[in-house]
Amino acid sequence: MGWLEGTTALVTGAGSGLGHAIVNRYVAEGARVGVLEIDRSKADALTNRFGDAVRVTVGDARRYDDNLLAVEDTVAAFGGLDVWVGNAGLWDYGTSVDALPAAAISDAFDEIFSLNVKGYLLGVKAALPALRDSRGAVILTASNAAFWPGGGGPLYTASKHAVVGLVKQLAYELAPDVRVNGVAPGGMPSDLRGPRALGLADTSWSSLPVDDLMKEFSPLGRAIAPADYTGHYVLLAARHESATVTGSIHNCDGGIGVRGRPTTA
Numbered sequence: 001m002g003w004l005e006g007t008t009a010l011v012t013g014a015g016s017g018l019g020h021a022i023v024n025r026y027v028a029e030g031a032r033v034g035v036l037e038i039d040r041s042k043a044d045a046l047t048n049r050f051g052d053a054v055r056v057t058v059g060d061a062r063r064y065d066d067n068l069l070a071v072e073d074t075v076a077a078f079g080g081l082d083v084w085v086g087n088a089g090l091w092d093y094g095t096s097v098d099a100l101p102a103a104a105i106s107d108a109f110d111e112i113f114s115l116n117v118k119g120y121l122l123g124v125k126a127a128l129p130a131l132r133d134s135r136g137a138v139i140l141t142a143s144n145a146a147f148w149p150g151g152g153g154p155l156y157t158a159s160k161h162a163v164v165g166l167v168k169q170l171a172y173e174l175a176p177d178v179r180v181n182g183v184a185p186g187g188m189p190s191d192l193r194g195p196r197a198l199g200l201a202d203t204s205w206s207s208l209p210v211d212d213l214m215k216e217f218s219p220l221g222r223a224i225a226p227a228d229y230t231g232h233y234v235l236l237a238a239r240h241e242s243a244t245v246t247g248s249i250h251n252c253d254g255g256i257g258v259r260g261r262p263t264t265a
């Protein structure tokens with residue numbers, strides 16, 4: 001029997017990368033899963049792959065109405081909502097303050113924060129009545145950049161630090177009804193995009209040698225796949241296994257905070 005039998009979850013940005021791996025794992029653990037995904041072809045691929053176990057709503061996580069529609073679709077399909085996972089995000093491709101064109105900063109900031117931060121808050125707001133009914137849980141995808149410099153430029157790093165603030169404040173406000181936690185993964189191959197204002201909307205993270213970069217960057221010295229992170233999302237979603245956990249962030253980034261490895265003789 002899976003850890004999430006009888007559980008209903010909703011994941012934003014699950015058409016590729018980490019979100020897709022979370023859906024795959026949640027279904028394998030017995031959950032039924034709603035998805036809010038902006039890309040119609042990725043949405044169709046999810047439906048084709050998972051059939052009745054997954055209900056996909058095509059929409060924009062930056063919009064309250066689309067978040068609400070995804071909650072309504074999920075509740076209508078599966079009869080309730082136990083876990084809301086905020087995951088859709090944009091990266092800034094490590095664009096430093098020196099490299100940021102002054103004229104693009106305002107738009108790039110708005111693009112990144114409107115998804116990485118505002119999208120999470122809007123989604124929680126939309127899901128809250130259903131989560132209160134179920135005494136459910138929120139899980140927000142953070143990043144190594146939520147704790148350490150160098151995993152992005154100032155726009156991304158600030159946005160992911162803001163996710164830590166959201167986890168703590170929402171955990172405080174929503175206790176004892178709803179547990180709120182985060183997961184802070186490190187690098188993994190995915191289709192992660194950047195802001196249009198920086199000319200990065202059509203650049204995919206997987207166009208870079210991500211596995212090689214992670215082997216070098218991570219103290220654990222290994223490539224990490226999206227599926228490697230999904231156990232944290234299962235644990236935090238499982239009400240009996242993490243009943244005492246709220247306001248925490250599972251730091252599972254491959255040890256980036258350790259800052260390297262000693263050189264071997």
Ligand SMILES: NC(=O)c1ccc[n+]([C@@H]2O[C@H](COP(=O)([O-])OP(=O)(O)OC[C@H]3O[C@@H](n4cnc5c(N)ncnc54)[C@H](O)[C@@H]3O)[C@@H](O)[C@H]2O)c1
Pocket residue numbers: 012013014015016017018019036037038039042059060061062087088089090091115141142143144185186187188189190191192193205
């Ligand atoms: N890839 C990494 O190395 C890495 C590292 C640390 C944290 N993260 C975080 O993981 C999360 C998932 O990113 P990923 O790497 O899997 O990227 P990804 O681009 O493969 O997946 C994100 C999904 O969100 C969808 N999406 C984009 N904008 C959307 C919107 N406005 N509304 C709804 N859906 C939208 C995309 O179509 C895609 O399917 C992000 O929060 C990211 O910051 C990624």
